[in-house]
Amino acid sequence: MIINILQYLEDSAQRVPEKSAFIDEKNSITYANLQAYAKSIGSAIIQKTKGQIRKPIVVFVDRNIESLVAFLGVAYSGNFYVPIDIQMPKLRVELILNTLNPVAMVVTPASKKFSYEVAPDLMAIDYEQAIEYPVDIDSLVKIRRKIVDRDPIYATFTSGSTGIPKGVITCHQSVIDMTEALVETFDFDENHVFGNQNPFYFDASIKDIYSSVKCGATMYVIPRSYFMMLGQLVSYINQHQIDTIMWSASAIALLANAQAFEEEKPTALKKVMFSGEVMHNRVLNYWRRNLPNTQFVNLYGPTEITSVCTYYKIEKPFADDEVLPIGIPFRNCEVLILNENNEAVKEGEPGELCVKGCCLALGYYNNPEKTAAAFCQNPLNPHFPELIYRTGDLARFNEYGEVMFMSRKDNQVKHMGQRVELGEIEILLNAMDRIDASICFYDHEEQKIIAVYKGTGADGKYIYGELRDKVSKFMFPNVLISLEELPYNLNGKIDRTLLKEKYFKGELS
Structure with a gap:
């Protein structure tokens, strides 16, 4: 044991x-x-x-x-x-x-x-x-x-x-549970060579650290500078025969947006996994076209459930504007989707994604109030103590019983009398050929949907033309802000907080 x-x-x-x-x-x-x-x-x-x-x-x-x-x-x-x-x-x-x-x-x-x-x-x-x-x-x-x-x-x-x-x-139990599940599900062994991208202060890095240590495998700590010299990054992967990566979705997108495989493909890669943000199929399809024999896996899980709780092995084609499932739970983990009345949802009905199992963290250090709010009794079980973690993410089950991530709860807004999922708009924007990355947020005072994006040749005429046949007009962003570069936070995600602050201070236009 x-x-x-x-x-x-x-x-x-x-x-x-x-x-x-x-x-x-x-x-x-x-x-x-x-x-x-x-x-x-x-x-x-x-x-x-x-x-x-x-x-x-x-x-x-x-x-x-x-x-x-x-x-x-x-x-x-x-x-x-x-x-x-x-x-x-x-x-x-x-x-x-x-x-x-x-x-x-x-x-x-x-x-x-x-x-x-x-x-x-x-x-x-x-x-x-x-x-x-x-x-x-x-x-x-x-x-x-x-x-x-x-x-x-x-x-x-x-x-x-x-x-x-x-x-x-x-705790130890949660990390052991995660490691055993990853190794078992993806057949990791001592012959694997892992390429670490996630920073060590970010919990996502524990996946390759402890999978490698358990198996007696080798893990390369890829230098930060290579993610600014993408040609060298691909060469580095091939040179060291790195066959497994568990990267942030934004790092995966970096190579796709730069068309980094035109001169050299990372042919050593056999398993490519990603997490942290929504993976857009336009990005994923670039990787799949260039690496047709590689296994791709979408991983989902907040910090509070030890980095991963669901996975989806990508084995069928997806259109650029389709939504990728986050899949099914790992062994020894269960996901619940609860509606506003704390009842289990029906197929297709949205609700808050909640998780139970050994993967749950112990809580927040020196913060009993926040801990009690997020780690609480399972409302479906009144008979004995059983904690769940409320992720704050909205999700639904599709017809195959797979979990579909929709958006953060705070990304659902009421606009022009209609309920709007800002995450749905982001998916459509990020599927456009001329857009590299984007985020949306809501200006409640002006009642406007704000879209901030990076892209080439993506003006209002292009964006609204692309959206016209895909969503109702009330879902069109009211304000489009194009930036040469989007800011990223320390965890490698688009810094939404900073962009919102700049917008409301009048520093974005």
């Missing part, structure tokens, strides 16, 4: 000790050294924190192996790691640290300057010294016996509606 993610590391270190576990732009590390370094860091943390367990320890991260070693070192100490990007605005870091009140931070060579600037008074575990620290076997064993599968392994911070970031705490 596996109750701690460290078991994955220990099994792989015993089975394939000299195999490369992680490879970044400058370094690589074998499974044997990964385990040894992590145990030393864990021993150093135990000594400096006087054996405290189940406490938050910050790891200031960049795209390097040291960050990953630090995560596992924190796990050996019996605490949970909190990844914070060294490029994160300092005000946001301060808000996170105030919420956390962490007991220590692990300082890697790349994060040293930033770490001491934002947290000068926080106890520091120096990475370079810690990996040389003598392993304290007795303390590691003693602490390991105390840790249960419902103890936290990490916390990641998402944006809160009040402007205060919310720390989602995830």
Whole structure:
């Protein structure tokens, strides 16, 4: 019985000790050294924190192996790691640290300057010294016996509606459940080569990190710069024979919008999975045309349910303006769609997507009110305690029993007396040949639908002409704003909040 993610590391270190576990732009590390370094860091943390367990320890991260070693070192100490990007605005870091009140931070060579600037008074575990620290076997064993599968392994911070970031705490059991489901569903093994794109402070990165560690596979940390030099990115994938990627939908779109496969195709890729935002079929069809033998999978899941809860294997053709299902639940997970009366919806009826199972996070750190609102009793079960997570996403079941994502609940508006799903308009805009990416939001005061997009030759005449035969006129955007570049947030998603702020300040026109 596996109750701690460290078991994955220990099994792989015993089975394939000299195999490369992680490879970044400058370094690589074998499974044997990964385990040894992590145990030393864990021993150093135990000594400096006087054996405290189940406490938050910050790891200031960049795209390097040291960050990953630090995560596992924190796990050996019996605490949970909190990844914070060294490029994160300092005000946001301060808000996170105030919420956390962490007991220590692990300082890697790349994060040293930033770490001491934002947290000068926080106890520091120096990475370079810690990996040389003598392993304290007795303390590691003693602490390991105390840790249960419902103890936290990490916390990641998402944006809160009040402007205060919310720390989602995830336990060992949830990460183990996710990893087992991914490996089983997609037949991952030690021969796979993963290519990581998602930042380590973003929960989506745990999919390839822990799938790789469990299998004894190799994971390449793809340098950030390659996503600005797409030709080199494709060459990098082929050069290192990367066969599996689990990227954000926006990263997948980046290559399609740039027509990046005209000179070289990433022929090494056998499995391409994506999540984080709606995948538009215009983008996906570009990939499918160029990689006809590759398996494509749509993954769905918020941070609060350990990154994934449903999947859809794409095996049939889709038109550019069709909506891609988010599919069916993974093993040991159930999805419910509830209407406004907390009743199960009928086929085709929209409702809020809710999730139950081991994938649920423990809640929000130091925020019982928000936790109680989002993680609540299953209204379909009055007989015994059973938590569900309310995602805030609107969805429906199609005729095949597959889940169809519709939009965020707050993306449904009343316009000209009609209920309008802004997500539906986005899907149609993003299916247009001349539009690379777009978002929609609503100006309640002026009662107008606002569309902000990036594209070439996509003026009002073109857009309205494309929409004319697809939706009723009341769904046409009232305001079209074309930008040379769309802003993206730290998680690689279009920064809707920033665009809204600029619009309402009169800075977009």
